[in-house]
Amino acid sequence: MHIVLHISPTLVHQHEHSEWFTEGLKRHGLNLDITTDPHKEGDVHIVSGPHYAKRYWLDHPKTLLIDRAYHPNKQIKSGQWVSEDYVSVGWMNKDGGRDFRKTESRGSYSIQHQAGDKGTIFLKDYGGPEAMADTVRLHPAEKQYPESLEDALKRHKTAIGFRTTALVKAGLMGLDIVCLDKQNIMAQPDWLELLPSADWHYSEIQSGEAWEFLCQ
Numbered sequence: 001m002h003i004v005l006h007i008s009p010t011l012v013h014q015h016e017h018s019e020w021f022t023e024g025l026k027r028h029g030l031n032l033d034i035t036t037d038p039h040k041e042g043d044v045h046i047v048s049g050p051h052y053a054k055r056y057w058l059d060h061p062k063t064l065l066i067d068r069a070y071h072p073n074k075q076i077k078s079g080q081w082v083s084e085d086y087v088s089v090g091w092m093n094k095d096g097g098r099d100f101r102k103t104e105s106r107g108s109y110s111i112q113h114q115a116g117d118k119g120t121i122f123l124k125d126y127g128g129p130e131a132m133a134d135t136v137r138l139h140p141a142e143k144q145y146p147e148s149l150e151d152a153l154k155r156h157k158t159a160i161g162f163r164t165t166a167l168v169k170a171g172l173m174g175l176d177i178v179c180l181d182k183q184n185i186m187a188q189p190d191w192l193e194l195l196p197s198a199d200w201h202y203s204e205i206q207s208g209e210a211w212e213f214l215c216q
Contacts, residue, residue, distance in 0.1 A: 002033060002042045002043045002044070003032050004019075004033045004035060004041070004046070005018050005033070005045075005049045006035060006038055006046070006048065007034065007054065013084070015096050016202075017193055020205040021205060022034070023206040024206050025208070025211060027074045044062045045062065045063040045075050047064065048063045048066045049066065059094060062091070064089060064091060065090060065098055065214065066089050068087065069165070070199055071089050071172065085201055085202050085203075086199050087199070087202075087205075088198045088200070089200050089214065095182055097182055097183035098185075100185065100197045100198050105135040106196040108193075109172060109192055112172060112173050112174055113173075113174040114153075114154050115176070116156050117135070117157055118139045119158070119183070120135070120158040120160055121134065121137060121153065121155075121170075121175075122136045122160045122161065123137055123166040126141050126142060127142075128164075134156070135155075138145065143178055149169065154173070158175060159177055160178040161179065161181075163183055167179060171186060171192070
């Protein structure tokens, strides 16, 4: 089986992803072909990031997509967390989203019910489109706010967004969610049950645990 991992030559974090998967696959007796060529053929593709090589492999039946973690504030198993140590990983579908599965082996999340009783807030992706809402909150790379995201969410009943992972935080705080992009896990009605299988700590990838789970 020829497994190809596509990374951008200029993004350091994607090179780290390749190192994690190289170690994990070795534990299963598998070799990983790491390339900066987005066109390179393989039996299985692993694509790091949503922009560099993703579009080339939308129709391939076996493509894993690595992207930012949905909710890195909680490592389910140990309780320790650093957001850069997590990524979301799942088999890509033809819509560009990913298919996650329900499991009890990776713990669970619960809704905190901290939402306000009125008002809508739109959570904008970096460089993405906007939608109408009582409050529009830009991506932190576009604008810094004196009020934290959590405090802003607490003032509203409904959160609206496209692909932003901030919708996950909003959902876990008990806000009603309007997800405008089906590539986001929040577009799935059972997102709360799927979330535990979406995010992976780098150590779980290096150990081969993530690959074993994803191939079941």
